[in-house]
Amino acid sequence: xxxxxxxxxxxxxxxxxxxxxxxxxxxxxxxxxxxxxxxxxxxxxxxxxxxxxxxxxxxxxxxxxxxxxxxxxxxxxxxxxxxxxxxxxxxxxxxxxxxxxxxxxxxxxxxxxxxxxxxxxxxxxxxxxxxxxxxxxxxxxxxxxxxxxxxxxxxxxxxxxxxxxxxxxxxxxxxxxxxxxxxxxxxxxxxxxxxxxxxxxxxxxxxxxxxxxxxxxxxxxxxxxxxxxxxxxxxxxxxxxxxxxxxxxxxxxxxxxxxxxxxxxxxxxxxxxxxxxxxxxxxxxxxxxxxxxxxxxxxxxxxxxxxxxxxxxxxxxxxxxxxxxxxxxxxxxxxxxxxxxxxxxxxxxxxxxxxxxxxxxxxxxxxxxxxxxxxxxxxxxxxxxxxxxxxxxxxxxxxxxxxxxxxxxxxxxxxxxxxxxxxxxxxxxxxxxxxxxxxxxxxxxxxxxxxxxxxxxxxxxxxxxxxxxxxxxxxxxxxxxxxxxxxxxxxxxxxx
Amino acid sequence: xxxxxxxxxxxxxxxxxxxxxxxxxxxxxxxxxxxxxxxxxxxxxxxxxxxxxxxxxxxxxxxxxxxxxxxxxxxxxxxxxxxxxxxxxxxxxxxxxxxxxxxxxxxxxxxxxxxxxxxxxxxxxxxxxxxxxxxxxxxxxxxxxxxxxxxxxxxxxxxxxxxxxxxxxxxxxxxxxxxxxxxxxxxxxxxxxxxxxxxxxxxxxxxxxxxxxxxxxxxxxxxxxxxxxxxxxxxxxxxxxxxxxxxxxxxxxxxxxxxxxxxxxxxxxxxxxxxxxxxxxxxxxxxxxxxxxxxxxxxxxxxxxxxxxxxxxxxxxxxxxxxxxxxxxxxxxxxxxxxxxxxxxxxxxxxxxxxxxxxxxxxxxxxxxxxxxxxx
Numbered sequence: 072x073x074x075x076x077x078x079x080x081x082x083x084x085x086x087x088x089x090x091x092x093x094x095x096x097x098x099x100x101x102x103x104x105x106x107x108x109x110x111x112x113x114x115x116x117x118x119x120x121x122x123x124x125x126x127x128x129x130x131x132x133x134x135x136x137x138x139x140x141x142x143x144x145x146x147x148x149x150x151x152x153x154x155x156x157x158x159x160x161x162x163x164x165x166x167x168x169x170x171x172x173x174x175x176x177x178x179x180x181x182x183x184x185x186x187x188x189x190x191x192x193x194x195x196x197x198x199x200x201x202x203x204x205x206x207x208x209x210x211x212x213x214x215x216x217x218x219x220x221x222x223x224x225x226x227x228x229x230x231x232x233x234x235x236x237x238x239x240x241x242x243x244x245x246x247x248x249x250x251x252x253x254x255x256x257x258x259x260x261x262x263x264x265x266x267x268x269x270x271x272x273x274x275x276x277x278x279x280x281x282x283x284x285x286x287x288x289x290x291x292x293x294x295x296x297x298x299x300x301x302x303x304x305x306x307x308x309x310x311x312x313x314x315x316x317x318x319x320x321x322x323x324x325x326x327x328x329x330x331x332x333x334x335x336x337x338x339x340x341x342x343x344x345x346x347x348x349x350x351x352x353x354x355x356x357x358x359x360x361x362x363x364x365x366x367x368x369x370x371x372x373x374x375x376x377x378x379x380x381x382x383x384x385x386x387x388x389x390x391x392x393x394x395x396x397x398x399x400x401x402x403x404x405x406x407x408x409x410x411x412x413x414x415x416x417x418x419x420x421x422x423x424x425x426x427x428x429x430x431x432x433x434x435x436x437x438x439x440x441x442x443x444x445x446x447x448x449x450x451x452x453x454x455x456x457x458x459x460x461x462x463x464x465x466x467x468x469x470x471x472x473x474x475x476x477x478x479x480x481x482x483x484x485x486x487x488x489x490x491x492x493x494x495x496x497x498x499x500x501x502x503x504x505x506x507x508x509x510x511x512x513x514x515x516x517x518x519x520x521x522x523x524x525x526x527x528x529x530x531x532x533x534x535x536x537x538x539x540x541x542x543x544x545x546x547x548x549x550x551x552x553x554x555x556x557x558x559x560x561x562x563x564x565x566x567x
Numbered sequence: 568x569x570x571x572x573x574x575x576x577x578x579x580x581x582x583x584x585x586x587x588x589x590x591x592x593x594x595x596x597x598x599x600x601x602x603x604x605x606x607x608x609x610x611x612x613x614x615x616x617x618x619x620x621x622x623x624x625x626x627x628x629x630x631x632x633x634x635x636x637x638x639x640x641x642x643x644x645x646x647x648x649x650x651x652x653x654x655x656x657x658x659x660x661x662x663x664x665x666x667x668x669x670x671x672x673x674x675x676x677x678x679x680x681x682x683x684x685x686x687x688x689x690x691x692x693x694x695x696x697x698x699x700x701x702x703x704x705x706x707x708x709x710x711x712x713x714x715x716x717x718x719x720x721x722x723x724x725x726x727x728x729x730x731x732x733x734x735x736x737x738x739x740x741x742x743x744x745x746x747x748x749x750x751x752x753x754x755x756x757x758x759x760x761x762x763x764x765x766x767x768x769x770x771x772x773x774x775x776x777x778x779x780x781x782x783x784x785x786x787x788x789x790x791x792x793x794x795x796x797x798x799x800x801x802x803x804x805x806x807x808x809x810x811x812x813x814x815x816x817x818x819x820x821x822x823x824x825x826x827x828x829x830x831x832x833x834x835x836x837x838x839x840x841x842x843x844x845x846x847x848x849x850x851x852x853x854x855x856x857x858x859x860x861x862x863x864x865x866x867x868x869x870x871x872x873x874x875x876x877x878x879x880x881x882x883x884x885x886x887x888x889x890x891x892x893x894x895x896x897x898x899x900x901x902x903x904x905x906x907x908x909x910x911x912x913x914x915x916x917x918x919x920x921x922x923x924x925x926x927x928x929x930x931x932x933x934x935x936x937x938x939x940x941x942x943x
Contacts, residue, residue, distance in 0.1 A: 300853055334649060352905075372923055373926075380927075387938065416578075
């Protein structure tokens with residue numbers, strides 16, 4: 072049997088205020104958890120206090136779990152009080168948050184509470200979840216009571232009593248609260264069916280005592296109607312009328328709550344559906360954007376690769392041309408040395424240099440103003456000059472070279488133009504670049520030098536000029552060239 | 568009991584509504600309006616859609632606009648969108664100010680007050696009724712306003728009886744009945760409204776435990792509609808009489824009355840009325856200790872309560888279902904659109920990747936060939 076333990080309640084209140092202070096000082100999550108456990112334990116007999124705790128923990132919640140639990144306990148308290156309109160927004164929020172943070176336990180618990188409220192209001196739940204065999208004590212009691220009532224309707228009094236007994240066992244240590252009221256309601260119904268109206272009234276009155284703490288109008292309406300029926304059968308018309316009127320006043324309240332709750336359901340469901348829709352479309356929209364981005368980058372990469380590959384192939388072709396040319400030139404020189412060293416060189420490079428930035432002049436068909444002898448003299452001197460390495464001097468110029476070769480600038484320029492197929496600057500540049508490439512071939516340490524050093528080595532004061540000239544003659548920049556040679560030698564090492 | 572009270576108020580409001588309908592001859596506008604009225608409870612969104620069209624058609628006719636706005640208010644209320652409903656009612660009130668005719672303004676204010684009251688916003692309703700009182704005081708042609716003044720008193724009575732202040736409510740109900748009588752309006756209309764008010768007065772007397780006065784009120788209510796087609800009103804007043812008989816301990820007489828009421832109500836098929844009759848029958852059989860009949864009618868009563876609940880939630884269930892379907896439809900078309908785009912971009916991506924890899928392989932081959940030709 073239920074006994075009201077007011078001393079224990081006082082103790083609870085003291086403990087609670089202590090916990091609340093502790094919590095506000097340290098606001099530790101373990102304290103929050105303990106408070107919420109406490110709130111869940113008292114929700115059946117003191118839902119107002121439970122709600123106060125839940126609201127407090129909600130305010131101080133530092134993580135989602137605490138928030139979800141606080142919302143859920145608050146919603147459950149409102150449910151016990153019959154305030155379905157206040158319970159719904161909280162439990163919807165709890166479920167949403169639980170779903171968001173993958174808290175399956177509370178998603179399920181919130182879903183069950185929503186399901187019960189919807190069922191009570193005769194509203195369709197689109198999700199069609201069915202919750203049987205609840206773990207929540209309040210719902211467990213409700214289920215036993217419902218079964219008891221069903222059996223009572225079929226006049227199976229003993230079976231109904233069996234379920235009442237189950238509820239009593241379940242609630243043994245509990246104070247008289249919502250669950251107690253339900254129990255006494257069923258017991259009242261059973262005695263009423265047995266026509267033991269005095270006992271029936273006693274049980275109903277026991278249940279009514281709960282209404283002082285838990286003003287649940289749904290409970291109130293039911294109980295006062297039943298009490299009125301008892302008085303009617305006991306021929307106490309005055310009390311019948313009084314209790315009927317009380318039941319009516321509860322009915323006004325519950326109609327308002329039902330309407331407000333339906334209004335809430337409308338709002339919350341529409342919001343939920345909208346959100347689900349947004350969520351769904353957001354998934355597809357994001358996927359579309361991601362794929363669009365990937366497809367676009369694939370196209371861009373394709374374009375970049377195409378340009379890069381084409382340029383690299385072009386570069387290698389130019390390099391190959393240069394190297395071939397050099398090879399041929401060397402062969403010609405070797406032959407010349409062997410056969411007749413004084414024969415003028417028909418420059419084969421003219422065509423191939425067409426795409427470099429040098430301005431080839433070509434073999435001049437005009438009759439030369441130079442005498443054959445002096446021309447040969449100049450060519451001989453030039454050959455010496457070519458092998459001397461003096462072209463690497465920084466201040467090398469046409470006039471200087473002319474002075475060195477004991478000729479004038481006009482003759483020298485004409486001789487170079489005619490026999491080398493290029494102007495003086497291009498001639499010097501070619502000598503310098505050929506020289507530095509020769510060095511790189513002979514001495515691998517050159518490959519490790521900086522471009523600026525290489526530039527200085529062959530008489531260029533700035534490495535950018537060197538790079539430009541190198542590229543125009545060889546077809547690739549000095550850095551690429553060095554890398555290419557390094558790669559080649561590596562491969563050779565691997566193959567050998 | 569309060570539930571029947573609520574029902575009967577809507578009956579009254581329904582009469583107000585019909586009254587505006589029948590004043591004008593049928594035109595395109597009127598038929599549109601009437602079709603919107605039909606949709607108010609079955610498809611409120613459709614009703615609002617039609618109403619908005621009507622609003623555009625009647626831009627410079629504030630009286631007609633108000634009529635339509637009240638319809639929109641009703642539609643939103645049936646959708647349970649109370650915020651929108653009240654917002655629309657407020658809009659109607661703004662437009663009322665444009666009307667220079669105090670009689671019209673007065674009538675419309677009464678309608679808005681009735682709307683507020685049915686939405687459960689009693690304080691607003693009272694506020695508007697007070698405004699209408701001021702207009703009535705100043706008016707020179709009071710006789711034209713009498714009928715609506717009767718409704719003014721009736722609504723005040725409803726509000727006070729809701730708040731369990733039956734003493735005040737009864738005063739207003741009496742004033743309402745008197746004022747309706749002075750209105751000189753169509754006799755049947757006057758009688759129907761008087762009957763509704765008298766029935767509610769009877770309920771109030773029961774709450775105050777004045778059985779004799781209650782009986783007189785119910786009898787008055789019944790007399791007023793006897794011989795008319797308002798069957799449900801007659802059944803309601805008979806149910807009220809039976810209640811008095813029960814409280815007097817005359818259970819058998821009460822049962823006879825209730826069975827008569829059930830016969831009349833049977834044609835109407837009104838759930839609230841039926842549930843009240845079953846409840847009365849169950850109570851009286853219980854008092855007579857006739858268990859079989861008690862259980863029979865108690866069961867019927869519980870079933871009817873359940874039916875009422877289901878029917879009350881019908882609108883909201885329908886709205887949610889259709890909204891759900893609408894969203895599903897929208898989702899499907901969106902999905903198709905996105906799936907198309909996704910497959911297009913997917914194909915482009917795959918083709919792009921394939922061509923990148925292929926040309927890279929070709930490029931490497933070419934490069935290798937070139938490099939092998941180069942001798943250093």
